[in-house]
Amino acid sequence: MGIGASIFLIALGAIFAFAMQADLGWLNLGVVGWVLMLAGVVSLLTTLYFWNRGRRTVVAAPVHQNRVVADRVVPVQGEPVVQEYREVRRPGRTV
Numbered sequence: 671m672g673i674g675a676s677i678f679l680i681a682l683g684a685i686f687a688f689a690m691q692a693d694l695g696w697l698n699l700g701v702v703g704w705v706l707m708l709a710g711v712v713s714l715l716t717t718l719y720f721w722n723r724g725r726r727t728v729v730a731a732p733v734h735q736n737r738v739v740a741d742r743v744v745p746v747q748g749e750p751v752v753q754e755y756r757e758v759r760r761p762g763r764t765v
Contacts (some may be wrong), residue, residue: 671713679710 687703 673714673717676710676714679706679713681710683707690728692700711718 683703683706685703686706690699690703692699717747
């Protein structure tokens, strides 16, 4: 959901739970406020968990290991090599 939406839910729930004094009969705004605050806290913790999960520490490989970074591309003999030419023009002044 995101951090902003989670904080919004927590604030809205706090307003319903602590600041509003309305009697709707069938709806208790205090309970609605606590549910919204709980949903905001759960959403905030879930968002922070997934943000931190993607930021793991990467340990470099030891120097004595040989690794291939990229293979060279060699054209097969007998097949023509295709070269690409592009002309890039900047837009000029239009009258």
